[in-house]
Amino acid sequence: MPPSLFxxxxxxxxxxxxxxxLLAAGLTLVxxxxxxxxxxxxxxxMIGAYLTATLVGVxxxxxxxxxxxVLGTALIGMLLELSVLRQLYRRDHLSQVLATxxxxxxxxxxxxxxxxxxxxLLSTPEALSGPVEILPGLYYxxxxxxxxxxxxxxxxxxxxxxxxxxxxxxxxxxxxxxxxAQAMGVPIKPLFTLLFGVGAGLCAIAGAFLGPILAVQxxxxxxxxxxxxxxxxxxxxxxxxxxxxxxxxxxxxxTAGRAFLPLLLSRVASPEVASNLGPALASILIYLLMAVVLxxxxxxxxPART
Amino acid sequence: xxxxxxxxxxxxxxxxxxxAAAMGLEFYQGLLTKIMIFALAASSLNLILGYxxxxxxxxxxYFGLGAYTVAILMREGVTSGWVIWxxxxxxxxxxxxxxxxxxxxxxxxxxxxxxLAFAQMIYYLVVSFKQYGGEDGLRARRPEFGLFELNxxxxxxxxxxxxxxxLYLLYRLVHxxxxxxxxxxRENEARALALGYPVFHxxxxxxxxxxxxxxxxxxxxxxxxxYASPNLLAWQQSGHLMMMVxxxxxxxxxxxxxxxxxxxxxxxxxxxxxxHWQLGVGLILLFIVLFAPKGLAGxxxxxx
Numbered sequence: 001m002p003p004s005l006f007x008x009x010x011x012x013x014x015x016x017x018x019x020x021x022l023l024a025a026g027l028t029l030v031x032x033x034x035x036x037x038x039x040x041x042x043x044x045x046m047i048g049a050y051l052t053a054t055l056v057g058v059x060x061x062x063x064x065x066x067x068x069x070v071l072g073t074a075l076i077g078m079l080l081e082l083s084v085l086r087q088l089y090r091r092d093h094l095s096q097v098l099a100t101x102x103x104x105x106x107x108x109x110x111x112x113x114x115x116x117x118x119x120x121l122l123s124t125p126e127a128l129s130g131p132v133e134i135l136p137g138l139y140y141x142x143x144x145x146x147x148x149x150x151x152x153x154x155x156x157x158x159x160x161x162x163x164x165x166x167x168x169x170x171x172x173x174x175x176x177x178x179x180x181a182q183a184m185g186v187p188i189k190p191l192f193t194l195l196f197g198v199g200a201g202l203c204a205i206a207g208a209f210l211g212p213i214l215a216v217q218x219x220x221x222x223x224x225x226x227x228x229x230x231x232x233x234x235x236x237x238x239x240x241x242x243x244x245x246x247x248x249x250x251x252x253x254x255t256a257g258r259a260f261l262p263l264l265l266s267r268v269a270s271p272e273v274a275s276n277l278g279p280a281l282a283s284i285l286i287y288l289l290m291a292v293v294l295x296x297x298x299x300x301x302x303p304a305r306t
Numbered sequence: 307x308x309x310x311x312x313x314x315x316x317x318x319x320x321x322x323x324x325x326a327a328a329m330g331l332e333f334y335q336g337l338l339t340k341i342m343i344f345a346l347a348a349s350s351l352n353l354i355l356g357y358x359x360x361x362x363x364x365x366x367x368y369f370g371l372g373a374y375t376v377a378i379l380m381r382e383g384v385t386s387g388w389v390i391w392x393x394x395x396x397x398x399x400x401x402x403x404x405x406x407x408x409x410x411x412x413x414x415x416x417x418x419x420x421x422l423a424f425a426q427m428i429y430y431l432v433v434s435f436k437q438y439g440g441e442d443g444l445r446a447r448r449p450e451f452g453l454f455e456l457n458x459x460x461x462x463x464x465x466x467x468x469x470x471x472x473l474y475l476l477y478r479l480v481h482x483x484x485x486x487x488x489x490x491x492r493e494n495e496a497r498a499l500a501l502g503y504p505v506f507h508x509x510x511x512x513x514x515x516x517x518x519x520x521x522x523x524x525x526x527x528x529x530x531x532x533y534a535s536p537n538l539l540a541w542q543q544s545g546h547l548m549m550m551v552x553x554x555x556x557x558x559x560x561x562x563x564x565x566x567x568x569x570x571x572x573x574x575x576x577x578x579x580x581x582h583w584q585l586g587v588g589l590i591l592l593f594i595v596l597f598a599p600k601g602l603a604g605x606x607x608x609x610x
Contacts, residue, residue: 099595105588280434
C-alpha cells in the first residue's frame with residue numbers, strides 16, 4: 001500500500017485516540033477516586049455536541065460555540081453530580097450501573113424532546129474545511145489537524161493539572177487511597193463536584209470536535225462510551241497516563257484494523273471471505289485487545305492502586 | 307394454606323389462552339408469552355447476579371445467540387425444533403464457558419467491563435455477516451416439533467412449561483449445597499476460598515448454567531417474534547435484563563419473574579401513553595435504585 005495512505009490512517013487513529021482520551025480521562029478519575037461507574041458519561045458527550053451545533057447557529061462562530069458548549073456541559077455535569085451521582089458513591093457497582101443507565105434513558109429522551117429525533121447538522125468551520133499539504137504530495141484535512149492540536153493541548157493541560165497542582169495532588173491521593181486522603185483533610189465533596197464539571201467539559205470538547213466527523217444524533221454517546229470504558233480498563237482504572245496510552249492504542253488499533261485488515265485478508269483468503277471477515281474482525285479487534293490485556297494483566301496496564 | 311395462591315395463579319395461567327380467545331384478547335396472550343420469556347432470561351441472570359454476586363453486563367450475548375441459532379439453522383434447512391433447541395442451548399453454554407473462564411479471572415469493575423466487551427464482540431460479529439441479515443436481523447421461521455404444531459397458543463404453553471421447569475431447577479439449585487456455597491462466595495470470597503471451596507469452579511458452573519438458560523429464552527423469543535433481531539444482542543438488552551432483576555429484587559428468588567412482569571407492563575402502558583416512554587422508564591428505574599435498593603420483592607417482604 002502507498003505510504004501516504006499509511007500515514008493518513010495513523011494520523012486518523014491518533015486523532016481519534018486523542019478524542020477518546022478526553023472522554024476517558026474524566027471517566028477514569030471518577031472511577032478511580034470515587035469507585036463509581038458512570039454510564040451517563042457518554043450522554044455528556046452527546047449534550048456537548050448538541051449544544052455546539054445549536055450555539056453555532058446562534059453565534060455563527062464555531063469557537064464561541066465550543067466555549068459555550070464546554071461551560072454549559074460542565075454546568076450540567078456538576079448539577080448531575082449534586083443531584084444523582086452523589087447518592088451513588090457508597091452504593092455497589094450494580095446500583096451505579098442501573099442508576100446511570102436510567103440517566104441515559106432520561107437524557108436521551110429529554111434531548112429528543114428538545115431537538116427532535118433527526119440528526120443535527122454540525123459542519124466543520126469554513127476556514128478549516130479544506131485539506132493541507134503536510135508532506136510533499138500528502139494532503140490531510142485541516143480540521144482533523146486542529147483536532148490533533150486541541151487534543152494534545154488539552155492532554156498537556158490535564159497532565160499539568162494532575163501532576164503539578166495541589167488539586168491534582170488531591171486527586172492522585174484520592175485515587176490511590178480514598179479513606180486516607182479524606183482523613184488527611186482532602187475536601188473530597190467539593191473536589192468531586194469540580195472534577196465532575198471538568199470531566200463533563202472534556203466530554204463537550206470531544207463532542208464538539210467529533211460531531212462534524214461522526215454524527216450529532218441520539219445514541220452517539222453510548223457507542224463511544226463503551227470505547228471509553230475499554231480504554232480505561234486497558235489503561236488501568238484511575239490512571240491518567242493509562243487513559244492516554246489506552247486511548248491512543250484503541251484509536252490506532254481500531255482505525256488501522258478497519259483500514260488494513262480487509263486489505264491484508266484479501267491477500268491470504270478469497271475475496272468473498274475477506275469482504276465478510278475483514279470488517280467483522282476489524283470491529284472486534286479492540287475488544288480482543290482488551291480481553292488479551294486483562295487476561296495477562298487483570299488490573300490493566302498502569303494500575304493506580306497498589 | 308401457602309399453596310393456595312400459587313395453585314390459583316397456575317390455574318389462571320393454564321386457562322388463559324381459551325379465555326383470551328373467547329373474549330378476543332389474543333394480544334394479552336402474546337404479551338404474557340413475552341413476559342414469561344423475559345422472566346426466564348431475567349431469572350437466569352439473577353442466578354449469577356443475585357446469588358453469585360457476578361455483575362455480568364453481557365447477558366444479551368446468550369439471549370441473542372439463542373435467537374440467532376434458530377434463525378440461522380432454519381435458514382440452513384435444519385427444521386427439527388428439538389435439534390435446534392439442543393444446538394442453541396449447547397452453543398450458549400459453550401459461549402458462557404468461554405467467556406466465564408476468561409472473565410472470572412477479574413473482579414469488580416473489570417468483570418463488568420470484560421463481560422460487556424465479549425457481548426459487544428458477539429454483537430459486531432453477528433451484524434457483520436451480511437448473509438445472515440447484518441443490521442436488519444434475520445427472519446426465524448418456526449421449526450417442527452413432531453408432537454405438536456408450534457403456533458401462538460402452543461408456544462404460550464411451551465413457554466409456561468419451560469419457565470416452570472427452569473424455576474423449579476433454579477429453586478432446587480439455590481437451596482442446595484451448591485447454591486449455599488455460591489452465596490457464601492458472594493458474601494465473602496476469601497473465606498469461601500479458605501474453607502477449601504473451589505470458588506472458580508462454583509462460579510463458572512453457575513455462569514454456564516445462566517448462559518444456557520438465557521440461550522433457551524432467546525430461542526423462545528425467536529419463536530415468539532419469528533425474527534432474530536440484532537437488538538437482542540445489543541448492550542442495551544443486557545441493561546434491560548439487569549433492570550428487570552434489580553426492579554424485581556436482586557438475589558430474591560422471584561426477583562427475575564417479578565421484574566420482567568412489572569417492567570414489561572410499565573413499558574407497555576407508557577408506550578400507549580407517550581412516545582417519550584423511555585423517560586418514564588428511566589425515572590421509575592432511577593427512583594427504584596435510589597429509594598428501594600432491594601427491589602419490589604424487598605418492598606413486599608418489608609410490607610408483610
